[in-house]
Amino acid sequence: MSAALDAPERPAAPATFRNVSTARKIKDRLATVLVSLAFLIAVIPLVWLLVSVLIKGFPAIVSADWWTRSLSGVTPDEVRGGVYHAIVGTLVQAVISGVIAVPVGILAAVYLVEYGRGRLAKTTSFMVDILSGVPSIVAALFIFALFVSIVGLEQSGFLVGLALVLLMLPVVIRNTEEMLRLVPDELREASYALGIPKWKTILRIVLPTALSGTITGVMLAFARVMGETAPVLVLVGYARAINFNPFEGNQASLPLLIYTELSTNPSAAGQLRIWGGALTLILIVMLFQLAASLISRYSAISK
Amino acid sequence: MTPDGDEADANTVSERTTERAPSDDPETRGRPTGSATMSTVTDTQPTATDPGRTTSGGTGERVFRGLTTGSGLVVVAAIALIGLFLVVQAVPSLLANNANFLTSPEFVTTDAANLRFGIRDLLVVTLLSSLMALVIAMPIGMGIALFLTQYTPPRLAQPFSYVIGLLAAVPSIVFGLWGILVLAPAIEPFAAFLQTYLGWFFLFAPGNLPVLTGTIFTGGIVLAIMILPIITATTREVFAQTPRFQVEAAQALGATRWEVIRMAVLPYGRSGFIAASMLGLGRALGETIAVLLVIRAATSPSTGSLFDGGYTFASLIASAASEFSQPLPTGAYISAGLVLFVLTFVVNAIARVVAGGKVNG
Numbered sequence A: 001m002s003a004a005l006d007a008p009e010r011p012a013a014p015a016t017f018r019n020v021s022t023a024r025k026i027k028d029r030l031a032t033v034l035v036s037l038a039f040l041i042a043v044i045p046l047v048w049l050l051v052s053v054l055i056k057g058f059p060a061i062v063s064a065d066w067w068t069r070s071l072s073g074v075t076p077d078e079v080r081g082g083v084y085h086a087i088v089g090t091l092v093q094a095v096i097s098g099v100i101a102v103p104v105g106i107l108a109a110v111y112l113v114e115y116g117r118g119r120l121a122k123t124t125s126f127m128v129d130i131l132s133g134v135p136s137i138v139a140a141l142f143i144f145a146l147f148v149s150i151v152g153l154e155q156s157g158f159l160v161g162l163a164l165v166l167l168m169l170p171v172v173i174r175n176t177e178e179m180l181r182l183v184p185d186e187l188r189e190a191s192y193a194l195g196i197p198k199w200k201t202i203l204r205i206v207l208p209t210a211l212s213g214t215i216t217g218v219m220l221a222f223a224r225v226m227g228e229t230a231p232v233l234v235l236v237g238y239a240r241a242i243n244f245n246p247f248e249g250n251q252a253s254l255p256l257l258i259y260t261e262l263s264t265n266p267s268a269a270g271q272l273r274i275w276g277g278a279l280t281l282i283l284i285v286m287l288f289q290l291a292a293s294l295i296s297r298y299s300a301i302s303k
Numbered sequence B: 001m002t003p004d005g006d007e008a009d010a011n012t013v014s015e016r017t018t019e020r021a022p023s024d025d026p027e028t029r030g031r032p033t034g035s036a037t038m039s040t041v042t043d044t045q046p047t048a049t050d051p052g053r054t055t056s057g058g059t060g061e062r063v064f065r066g067l068t069t070g071s072g073l074v075v076v077a078a079i080a081l082i083g084l085f086l087v088v089q090a091v092p093s094l095l096a097n098n099a100n101f102l103t104s105p106e107f108v109t110t111d112a113a114n115l116r117f118g119i120r121d122l123l124v125v126t127l128l129s130s131l132m133a134l135v136i137a138m139p140i141g142m143g144i145a146l147f148l149t150q151y152t153p154p155r156l157a158q159p160f161s162y163v164i165g166l167l168a169a170v171p172s173i174v175f176g177l178w179g180i181l182v183l184a185p186a187i188e189p190f191a192a193f194l195q196t197y198l199g200w201f202f203l204f205a206p207g208n209l210p211v212l213t214g215t216i217f218t219g220g221i222v223l224a225i226m227i228l229p230i231i232t233a234t235t236r237e238v239f240a241q242t243p244r245f246q247v248e249a250a251q252a253l254g255a256t257r258w259e260v261i262r263m264a265v266l267p268y269g270r271s272g273f274i275a276a277s278m279l280g281l282g283r284a285l286g287e288t289i290a291v292l293l294v295i296r297a298a299t300s301p302s303t304g305s306l307f308d309g310g311y312t313f314a315s316l317i318a319s320a321a322s323e324f325s326q327p328l329p330t331g332a333y334i335s336a337g338l339v340l341f342v343l344t345f346v347v348n349a350i351a352r353v354v355a356g357g358k359v360n361g
Helices: A022-061 A062-068 A083-113 A118-133 A136-150 A157-182 A185-193 A199-207 A209-226 A230-235 A253-266 A268-298 B004-019 B032-043 B051-056 B058-096 B122-152 B154-169 B171-197 B216-240 B244-252 B257-286 B289-294 B312-320 B329-357
Strands: none
Touching: A022 A062, A022 A136, A022 A157, A022 B122, A022 B216, A022 B257, A062 A083, A083 A157, A083 A199, A083 A209, A083 A253, A083 A268, A083 B058, A118 A230, A118 B058, A118 B257, A118 B329, A136 A157, A136 A230, A136 B058, A136 B244, A136 B257, A136 B329, A157 A209, A157 A230, A157 B058, A185 A199, A199 A209, A199 B004, A199 B058, A199 B154, A209 A268, A230 A253, A230 B312, A253 A268, A253 B171, A253 B216, A268 B154, A268 B171, B032 B312, B058 B171, B122 B154, B122 B216, B122 B257, B122 B312, B122 B329, B171 B216, B171 B244, B171 B289, B216 B257, B216 B289, B244 B257, B257 B329, B289 B312, B312 B329
16 A cells, blocks of 8 residues: 555656657757748748739829829830829720630530530630630730731720630639539539529529639639730730820730830839839739629629 | 530549538438439439439539639640640641751741751750750759758748748749849859860860850759759659658657658658659750850851850740741741640659658649
8 A cells, every 4th residue: 555655766667758859859849940941931022022012003193193094195214194094904805805704614514514424524724724724815825826917906905805804714613613613512412402503503503602612713713814914915005195095096905014114114204103003903902802702702602 | 515524523532522422411402304314324322311413413512613613724734725726826837847847956937838857956945955954953952951851940041941941932034133143253263164174074065155154054043043942842842742750750769850851851852852753854944034044046056065056946946936926837836835835844844753742742
């Protein structure tokens, strides 16, 4: 009895859980440091870039003219006018692309999830991946080769929209597909059990359930294409005045404005416009991204 | 629409619907004659308790299925047409080319009667800048993916990955702008240091530019930053899918966090990581405007150094875009675009094969 009460001087057997050896500890610490460092390394350029754009572009965007006027009649070295014409062009071209890419993309996603079986579906899914990897300059060249060289159209904002369709499609398809796959099969089965045809089930049950996620995907697709520069370089000329008509004449857009000012206007006013344009572009893109994340947050698919 | 593809398609769909909806709807509506020939060949199942059968034959059903299948085919057709039209437009110029297309460093298209263009230097500059970007971005991307999935508490993982996602939201022209006006002057001393002490190595030897800003070196760093969110997003997704029991088994054996990663996470995620890197490589190969703004044009041929200037496929095409008027010179640039298309096609196809369905690129 007393032996049990006496605390033993040392354990009879080695402890079951031994301490981690120093070498292993060091390795573990080192990995932690390196991995955290990797994250920091990525944050540095992001912050650096955003801060430089903000500092250099902010003086430009605070004027009311910046958002409401074009550069029509403004000489290169005058700090006057705004980028309204470029914002209009960017939005018009994005809308053209969206009008085509959104319905086609959603329908293609429906095909892949609901109907597609066999080799054709596999090929389609593979081609969506390939399309998402097609460089924007190649998409632009293709539209140029087809519509300008062969059909003989003039360069225009509409052609830019067509090139953007190719860039938008894979984003819309992949995001919609993901959302459709999240729709529980029970919903489909309940609808079939009521004798509803498959197509009506998809239109009335499946798509509405996946709607918010689909809209998120569409917003992200818009955010992606609005910053694209390669198609506007190849497919449309720059205009300093407002042009609402995408079918005729030159049309500015924010990337094209930045590029044109950068390559032709070394004055201080030009610099201001470049950075102001960059900041405006980032703001618009982030607005769409923000909308996307808000929509997805407030309406996740619920069972 | 290929006939056999459609047939197989219709067949499997009706089977699937049968499984899904084993309900009581008797065959009330007659099946339209349009699909009868097809179905009699492929369907052997009795139809009395098969709503999928009756509905799959309705007009609405046929129209809707046609629309969706057609939309899917648009994607396939787009890729086929891109290839086709680039080839059609490139061939006449390739035939009129007076230089060797594969080995010539020249790209002279000012005289339509005497085209001399080759892709050697374009290929060298494209590969050097993209591979440099990959070498930088791969370890960092993996580190971030590990940080987000294994080290960060779940509550912080969301905002942290949002921060990395912000990098993807920055338009490439802004990266280009920042790269040449802000980053290039800032890293010039580092470039000079590398050239002074490692100049004996061909990658760091003096290049064909008189300055050290706006080189492939600068471009590679900018590209690395641009492909980082792509590599991170995909790799993170794969790492997060590591089977829980494998992680727990490693922990139960007393593994440290790093050992868990080495024994469970990395082996599971390796293929996904490689696929993600390939996707990043594809993006870097085709990046246009950032490269055009950052890497300066050079007057002499490439020397294979990172401190060279020059054009990549994409930036060369963009730089000449305003001069696309005569068909033959334009065709020369389209042939360069064709090579780029094939290059990215192959890289993305490899990414998909390596991923084996784990990654949605």
